[in-house]
Amino acid sequence: MTSTPNLTDAIHRQQIRAKALDLGFDDIGFATAQRLNDDEPRLQKWLLNGANAEMAYMANHFEKRVDPRLLVDGACTIVSLLSSYKPAVESNNPDNFKIARYAWGHDYHEVIREKLNELFNYIRDHHYPDLQGRAFVDSAPVLERAWAARAGLGWMGKNTCLIHPKLGSYVFISELIINMPLTGNSSLVNNHCGSCSRCIDACPTQAITPGFVDARKCISYWTIEHKGEIDPSITQNLNNWIFGCDICQEVCPWNRKTPPSKEPSFSPQPQLLQMNKSDWEELSEDSFRIIFKKSAVKRTKYIGLMRNIRANTNQK
Ligand code: SF4
Numbered sequence: 001m002t003s004t005p006n007l008t009d010a011i012h013r014q015q016i017r018a019k020a021l022d023l024g025f026d027d028i029g030f031a032t033a034q035r036l037n038d039d040e041p042r043l044q045k046w047l048l049n050g051a052n053a054e055m056a057y058m059a060n061h062f063e064k065r066v067d068p069r070l071l072v073d074g075a076c077t078i079v080s081l082l083s084s085y086k087p088a089v090e091s092n093n094p095d096n097f098k099i100a101r102y103a104w105g106h107d108y109h110e111v112i113r114e115k116l117n118e119l120f121n122y123i124r125d126h127h128y129p130d131l132q133g134r135a136f137v138d139s140a141p142v143l144e145r146a147w148a149a150r151a152g153l154g155w156m157g158k159n160t161c162l163i164h165p166k167l168g169s170y171v172f173i174s175e176l177i178i179n180m181p182l183t184g185n186s187s188l189v190n191n192h193c194g195s196c197s198r199c200i201d202a203c204p205t206q207a208i209t210p211g212f213v214d215a216r217k218c219i220s221y222w223t224i225e226h227k228g229e230i231d232p233s234i235t236q237n238l239n240n241w242i243f244g245c246d247i248c249q250e251v252c253p254w255n256r257k258t259p260p261s262k263e264p265s266f267s268p269q270p271q272l273l274q275m276n277k278s279d280w281e282e283l284s285e286d287s288f289r290i291i292f293k294k295s296a297v298k299r300t301k302y303i304g305l306m307r308n309i310r311a312n313t314n315q316k
């Protein structure tokens with residue numbers, strides 16, 4: 001393995017950072033690949049409690065999830081990257097259903113993967129010819145928020161979102177796990193939640209206890225991940241959400257003054273903001289395919305989205 005002299009380590013990081021920002025990422029941090037000893041008990045408790053609901057995949061690959069060296073051969077560094085998706089415009093039509101902001105634009109998996117691949121190639125071509133590793137964007141057993149916090153990009157709020165001091169929590173987290181040794185971040189960002197409990201108080205289904213979200217009560221889980229009918233205890237609290245839920249982020253003071261995303265692909269599709277509830281209720285499968293062709297909403301499939309619309313309508 002090629003060694004990275006300490007003298008140039010800072011320069012490597014500086015240049016990789018500049019390239020990442022140039023590619024459109026909003027922030028980047030570095031962490032040393034190691035076992036996540038502090039986060040392991042939290043994940044274990046969440047799983048033992050059954051708070052992963054029917055997301056059995058969250059219990060798979062536990063060892064790889066807490067130790068990225070088991071996921072990627074020769075892993076030395078986690079390069080953690082943030083991309084803001086905060087929309088520049090908001091929907092203010094009271095006669096519309098709601099979709100979580102992260103899904104308003106082009107599917108983030110596709111947009112970010114392309115940038116990650118470019119960054120990987122840049123590091124290999126300009127910094128480390130023997131580079132090996134993998135790119136991840138919400139695609140494998142990686143504790144993304146824990147790594148972003150370790151890389152000095154923010155803290156984990158009581159609603160379990162990563163909160164970046166300048167970008168807030170409307171951010172996508174992605175990583176390169178690579179064999180290039182780079183010095184990791186040495187100090188964590190302080191947790192600034194303090195005595196605030198807005199997210200806990202605002203959650204309509206009481207899914208949040210500090211640092212713990214119970215998927216069995218979370219609208220986001222029920223409208224995206226769950227198959228079959230939605231539990232009546234949830235339907236009466238859907239509050240017009242038909243794909244995901246942003247309530248615990250909407251109330252967070254750290255999202256109040258953050259700048260909108262610079263990534264044009266994450267801009268909301270105009271149709272989504274203009275639709276009325278009756279348009280949604282009458283949505284055909286063909287229109288669903290066209291509107292959500294490049295959107296993360298296609299994850300629910302037509303049948304899931306219509307189930308969510310019905311669940312909202314039937315509670316009236
Ligand atoms: S996403 Fe919605 S339902 Fe889930 S924890 Fe946040 S406020 Fe509660």
Ligand code: SF4
Nearest residue numbers: 157158193196199252
């Ligand atoms: S709403 Fe308050 S408690 Fe919740 S994550 Fe934001 S700052 Fe922390």
